[in-house]
Amino acid sequence: MAEWKHEHGNLVEDASGKLKSHGGRMTDQRRFILEAFRSASEHPTAGEIFRIARRRDSDLNLATVYRTVRWLEREGLVQARVFEPGSRSERFDSARPAAHHHFVCSACQRIIEFDASGLAEVIRVLAKQYALQVDQSTLVLHGVCFDCRSAAKAHGRSAKRNRIARGL
């Protein structure tokens, strides 16, 4: 995975561009939200973005965060995802062109991204076999990440301590 915390690239600039071409405005709130998105842990929820952005504008409202992420979604700059039923909140993911997939650690909740190049071939075969037109694929793996496995092996270093070590 090289770096589990990947670059969100130029979300702010991309968004500014989209705004200009639609007669929209780059307000302080939007900038704070975009920056929060960028500094948040991977795949933040609306609430997580809100809590971070609010540090810069204590009057910021959750509704504004939702409006902004939904707008980013419409513009194709981010994607909403639900990684597990039961955790009822959507997580937002910078929608990069290359298909990227996710591993969710059931111990520390970390979400690791990866490219599954081999998957493309599997899907191609399936599409042919079942005569499907496949537009999008989502692979989510659940299990235990390397750190948590090492931790468990080492001895009592708990998933909780892993989370804390990562600042979550």
Added chain:
Amino acid sequence: MAEWKHEHGNLVEDASGKLKSHGGRMTDQRRFILEAFRSASEHPTAGEIFRIARRRDSDLNLATVYRTVRWLEREGLVQARVFEPGSRSERFDSARPAAHHHFVCSACQRIIEFDASGLAEVIRVLAKQYALQVDQSTLVLHGVCFDCRSAAKAHGRSAKRNRIARGL
């Protein structure tokens, strides 16, 4: 896919078994819910199960449906899934031992199951590469199914008419 509507097998019997071994009771409500599950379209929501089961017991309550499906989930007989963020409800899936994956048709909303045998190898490689312990994998494909593609090609047979033809 052989048959898109697969056998839910003996959900009722399986459930009875689990009930007996835990001192539980097979009530009418539970039976109606289990049978509704079986006769429902693939991957029903709690609401869909409720609407069907209520035809047999007009006093049935949604809360009872939720309690029952959550219990089935705990017993490992069904699995909750969210196929698309934005459709806020969970869908329930008979949890068969073999990993099975899903294709969601964006035209007629049909959910098609398939076995992706090739996927296992892809995952094995990923697990090794990233040093992950993978316990569960979920592959969801979005696109257009064979029927809807044919329909579109044939001429105006709409996705809606497809749905109706399938009794949804």
Added chain:
DNA sequence: TTTGCTGCAAAGTGTTTGCACGGGA
């Protein structure tokens, strides 16, 4: 009689919407 299951209503969570105000183009 004990205990499990139910219906009901209320609460809870995450997300969306109507509205009036305020500020930028």
Added chain:
DNA sequence: TCCCGTGCAAACACTTTGCAGCAAA
């Protein structure tokens, strides 16, 4: 001036929970 974006509160959709009564063992 126009109208976009905001905060606020209410509405929403889905799911869960507390409780009292009922029913099966």
